[in-house]
Amino acid sequence: MKHLLSIDELTVDDVREILRITPSFAEVAQRRIAKVPALRGQTVALLFYEDSTRTRLSFEVAAKRLSADTLNVSVSTSSVNKGESLRDTAETIEAMGIDAVVVRHRSSGVPWQLTKWVDAAVINAGDGWHQHPTQALLDCYTLQQQLGDLSGSHIVMVGDIKHSRVARSDVSALTMLGAEVTLVAPPTLLPPAIDTWPVHTSTDIDASLASADAVYLLRMQSERQNEALIPDLREYTTLYGLTASRAASLSSTVPIMHPGPMNRGVEIAADVPNLGQVVVVDQVRNGVAVRMAVLFKLLGSGAADLPILTPHPSAVAAAV
Amino acid sequence: MSEPVLIRGGIVFDGTGSRRADIGVSNGIIVDPADAPTSAKVIDATECVVSTGLVDLHAHLGEPGDEAAETMATAGRAAVLGGFTTVLAMPNTLPPVDSAAVVEHVRVLAEAALCNVEPAGTITVGGQGKHLAPLGELAAVGVRFVSDCGPGVQDPLLLRRALEYAKPFDLTIAQPANCEALSVGAQMHEGEWSSRLGLTGSPAEAEEIMVMRDISLARLTGVRVHFQTLSTASSFAMVGAAQRSGVRVSAEVASHHLLLSDADVADYDTNKKVEPPFRPAADVDAARSAVGDQLVDCVVSDHTPHTTDRKERPFDHAEVGSIGLETALAVALSADIAIEDVLRAMSWRPAELLGVGGPAVRNLTVGSIADITVIDPKEKFTVSNSLQQSAGTNGAFEGSTLRGTVRATLVGGDLVVDEGIVTK
Numbered sequence: 001m002k003h004l005l006s007i008d009e010l011t012v013d014d015v016r017e018i019l020r021i022t023p024s025f026a027e028v029a030q031r032r033i034a035k036v037p038a039l040r041g042q043t044v045a046l047l048f049y050e051d052s053t054r055t056r057l058s059f060e061v062a063a064k065r066l067s068a069d070t071l072n073v074s075v076s077t078s079s080v081n082k083g084e085s086l087r088d089t090a091e092t093i094e095a096m097g098i099d100a101v102v103v104r105h106r107s108s109g110v111p112w113q114l115t116k117w118v119d120a121a122v123i124n125a126g127d128g129w130h131q132h133p134t135q136a137l138l139d140c141y142t143l144q145q146q147l148g149d150l151s152g153s154h155i156v157m158v159g160d161i162k163h164s165r166v167a168r169s170d171v172s173a174l175t176m177l178g179a180e181v182t183l184v185a186p187p188t189l190l191p192p193a194i195d196t197w198p199v200h201t202s203t204d205i206d207a208s209l210a211s212a213d214a215v216y217l218l219r220m221q222s223e224r225q226n227e228a229l230i231p232d233l234r235e236y237t238t239l240y241g242l243t244a245s246r247a248a249s250l251s252s253t254v255p256i257m258h259p260g261p262m263n264r265g266v267e268i269a270a271d272v273p274n275l276g277q278v279v280v281v282d283q284v285r286n287g288v289a290v291r292m293a294v295l296f297k298l299l300g301s302g303a304a305d306l307p308i309l310t311p312h313p314s315a316v317a318a319a320v
Numbered sequence: 321m322s323e324p325v326l327i328r329g330g331i332v333f334d335g336t337g338s339r340r341a342d343i344g345v346s347n348g349i350i351v352d353p354a355d356a357p358t359s360a361k362v363i364d365a366t367e368c369v370v371s372t373g374l375v376d377l378h379a380h381l382g383e384p385g386d387e388a389a390e391t392m393a394t395a396g397r398a399a400v401l402g403g404f405t406t407v408l409a410m411p412n413t414l415p416p417v418d419s420a421a422v423v424e425h426v427r428v429l430a431e432a433a434l435c436n437v438e439p440a441g442t443i444t445v446g447g448q449g450k451h452l453a454p455l456g457e458l459a460a461v462g463v464r465f466v467s468d469c470g471p472g473v474q475d476p477l478l479l480r481r482a483l484e485y486a487k488p489f490d491l492t493i494a495q496p497a498n499c500e501a502l503s504v505g506a507q508m509h510e511g512e513w514s515s516r517l518g519l520t521g522s523p524a525e526a527e528e529i530m531v532m533r534d535i536s537l538a539r540l541t542g543v544r545v546h547f548q549t550l551s552t553a554s555s556f557a558m559v560g561a562a563q564r565s566g567v568r569v570s571a572e573v574a575s576h577h578l579l580l581s582d583a584d585v586a587d588y589d590t591n592k593k594v595e596p597p598f599r600p601a602a603d604v605d606a607a608r609s610a611v612g613d614q615l616v617d618c619v620v621s622d623h624t625p626h627t628t629d630r631k632e633r634p635f636d637h638a639e640v641g642s643i644g645l646e647t648a649l650a651v652a653l654s655a656d657i658a659i660e661d662v663l664r665a666m667s668w669r670p671a672e673l674l675g676v677g678g679p680a681v682r683n684l685t686v687g688s689i690a691d692i693t694v695i696d697p698k699e700k701f702t703v704s705n706s707l708q709q710s711a712g713t714n715g716a717f718e719g720s721t722l723r724g725t726v727r728a729t730l731v732g733g734d735l736v737v738d739e740g741i742v743t744k
Contacts, residue, residue: 008516087632107634108518109588128636130518168518191515192523 003122004294005111006131007172015176018293019141025292028065039068039299042099047073049105054260055125059102062291090117099299121298129163135259136169138290140177142283143214146255151178156208158184158240159218159267162191166259171199182208188229205240209250216257217242220267233266247272255279322348322734326356327694330365334372335668335682343370345690348733352686363728365694371663372682373405373691375670377572378548378620379645383429385414390625390711396433397709398645400736403726405691406436412469418442418453420461434736434744438674440465443482443493449473452482459489464675467494467548474500476533483543494546497530507636509597513582524552527596531555535562535569544568549622551577551596553606560615570673574622575648576716577607578655590631590638591714612661619665621648625712642716646708653724659697690733699725709742
C-alpha cells in the first residue's frame with residue numbers, strides 16, 4: 001500500500017488489518033505522554049484546499065503522536081480560482097522533501113492527479129463528492145466497538161447521498177465487512193445509477209429505522225434548496241430528519257452517528273445529539289487512532305507487530 | 321511546381337470502389353502512371369491503401385486568438401500527418417468567424433497550413449445564440465458550414481429562423497446536440513461511473529432531446545441539419561429513422577467516441593474530459609455500427625488543442641477537448657471499422673457534404689486534383705506527445721497503441737508527408 005486514495009482500492013484484508021492495529025494506537029493516546037517515535041524524522045504535509053478544522057486537526061494530532069513533523073499548507077481558494085496549476089503546487093511540496101501528503105480538495109479526483117506528480121505517499125482526506133477513506137475506516141471502527149462483527153448488521157444512512165464522499169466511502173467499507181446498507185433520501189439526492197451500488201434504497205425513514213442496527217445521518221446543506229433538489233429544509237426535516245419522536249422510537253442500543261458538523265434542527269433534532277446512544281464524540285476520538293494506523297501503515301517500517309510503539313524516549317526520561 | 325510522383329503497388333480506394341493500380345501525379349494533377357515523368361519520385365505503396373485525401377469536418381485550429389495552444393502551421397502539420405488534406409476550421413475563435421472580414425483573415429492565416437483549410441462561420445453573432453450572424457455575407461465569401469460550437473443554438477425559434485433564412489445560400493447549419501440546462505456543471509457522462517467517481521454527469525438525454533428537437537425543425541423547415549459529434553445509441557437511431565423518413569439530416573461522430581468509454585475516465589485523466597463526454601460501452605459499440613450502417617455520415621477529429629496548464633487542473637476546472645488530427649484515422653481503424661467504411665466516412669462523404677472541388681476530390685481518376693493519402697492500415701504505433709506535430713499537448717490516447725499509419729500525403733500534388741514524416 002503506497003497511497004490511501006479510496007476504500008475501493010483496498011482489499012477486505014487491508015481494511016481488517018487497519019482496524020486490527022488501531023487499538024494499539026488508541027492505547028498510545030491513553031498514556032501520560034501520548035507520543036511514540038514511530039515516524040520520527042518523517043514529514044507529513046497537510047494540504048487543505050478546503051476548510052476542515054476537524055479532519056486537519058485529527059491528522060495533525062495523529063502525525064504528532066507518531067513523532068512525525070507536520071507542515072500545514074493552506075491553499076487559499078483564490079489561488080485555485082485563479083487557475084493555479086495543481087502540478088505546480090504538488091511539485092513545490094515535493095521539492096521540500098516530504099514523506100506524505102494529506103490532501104483535502106473540493107474537486108473529485110485531485111488525490112489521483114497528485115500521485116502522478118509526487119513521489120510521497122498521498123492520503124485522501126476528502127475529494128469532492130468522491131471519497132473520504134479515513135472517515136469510512138473510523139466509522140467502521142466505531143461501529144465495531146458498538147456492534148461487534150458487522151457481518152449481517154443493518155446500517156441505515158440518511159441524507160444527501162448524492163453529494164457525499166462519506167456515503168461513497170462508507171458504503172464501500174461497510175459492505176466489504178458484510179453489513180447491509182440502506183440509503184434513505186429523497187430521489188433527487190440519490191446518485192445516478194444507484195442500482196449499481198450494493199445497497200437498498202428507501203424513501204421511508206420510519207420503516208428503515210424499524211430494522212436498523214445503527215443510524216448514520218449526513219449533513220444537509222441549505223444550498224440544495226436553490227438547486228431544486230428539495231423544496232425547503234422544513235419539509236426535509238419532516239420527511240427525512242431524525243426528529244425527537246423518531247429518535248425515541250429507536251432502541252437505546254442503536255448507535256446514532258454523524259460525520260460532523262451537525263445541523264441541529266435539520267437532519268437531527270436539537271436535543272437528539274445529547275442522547276446516550278449518539279457516538280459522534282467516539283467517532284472523533286477514534287479518528288485520531290485510525291489515522292495513526294494509516295500513517296503507520298504507509299510510512300512505518302512495516303514491522304508486523306508494532307514493536308516500534310514503545311514509549312517515546314522523552315516519556316521514559318520524564319518517568320525516571 | 322511540385323515534383324512529379326509515382327505511387328506504386330498500392331490498392332486504390334476512392335468513391336468508385338477499389339482496384340490495384342499505380343497513380344501518377346504531375347503538376348498537381350493525377351496522370352496516367354505511364355505518362356509520369358521518368359524523374360518522378362517513386363512512393364512504394366506495397367501493402368498500402370491509396371485513398372482520396374481525408375477531409376475533416378470538425379477541427380479547432382487555434383488561430384485566430386489561441387496561438388499559445390495551436391497555430392495554422394502546427395495544426396496543418398498535424399492534419400497532413402494524420403492523412404487529412406482538407407480541414408473545416410471551427411469558427412469559435414477570437415474573434416469568432418461571424419463576418420466576411422474574419423473569414424478573409426482566417427484564409428490569410430491558413431496560408432501557413434500544409435493542408436487546405438475551409439473556414440466555417442457562426443450561426444449567430446459571436447456564436448452567442450442571440451442574433452443571427454450575416455449568413456448571406458458569409459455565404460458570399462465561400463463559407464459552406466455554420467455552427468455556434470459549444471452546446472449549440474439553444475433557442476428553438478432562433479434555430480428555426482436560421483434554417484429558413486439560410487435556404488437560398490446553400491449553407492449547412494451544423495449543430496452540436498447538448499441541452500445546456502440538463503447538462504449544467506457536467507464533467508462526464510451521467511451513469512454508473514459518474515456516480516462512483518463523484519463527478520457531475522450529463523445524461524444521454526441532454527443530447528437526445530436536442531437531436532429530437534432539431535430533427536423536428538429540419539422537418540418543419542425542409543432544410544438540412546448537420547449534427548456534430550453525436551455520441552449515444554439513441555441519437556444514431558433517431559438520425560437513421562429521420563433519414564429513412566426523408567427528413568434532411570446528416571451527422572458526424574468524433575473518432576475518440578469509437579474507442580473510449582466513460583469507464584476510461586476513472587483515472588481522472590483530464591485529457592479524457594471531452595464534449596460530448598465518453599459514453600458507456602454500449603454507446604461506443606453503437607457508434608462503431610453507426611459508421612458501418614451509414615447512420616452517421618462522417619468520422620471527425622474534433623481536434624481541440626490546449627496548453628498544458630489548462631489540463632493540469634482539478635477535473636472540474638480542466639478545459640474540455642482532446643487533440644485528434646494525428647490519431648483520428650488510426651482510432652477509427654483500431655475500432656475495427658472496415659477500411660472502405662472508414663474512407664467513406666473520412667474522405668468521400670465529408671468531401672461531398674463540404675462540396676469542395678466537386679467530384680474531383682472523391683475520385684483518383686486522371687485529371688483530378690492530387691489530394692491523396694497513402695495508408696498502411698496494419699502498422700501499429702504508440703501515441704506520444706514527443707512525436708506529434710500539433711502544439712496541443714492534450715491527447716486522450718497518449719501512451720495508447722493504435723493501428724494504421726499514414727505513409728504519404730499529397731496536397732494538390734505536393735508531397736507533404738513522405739515515409740510518415742512531414743517533409744516541410
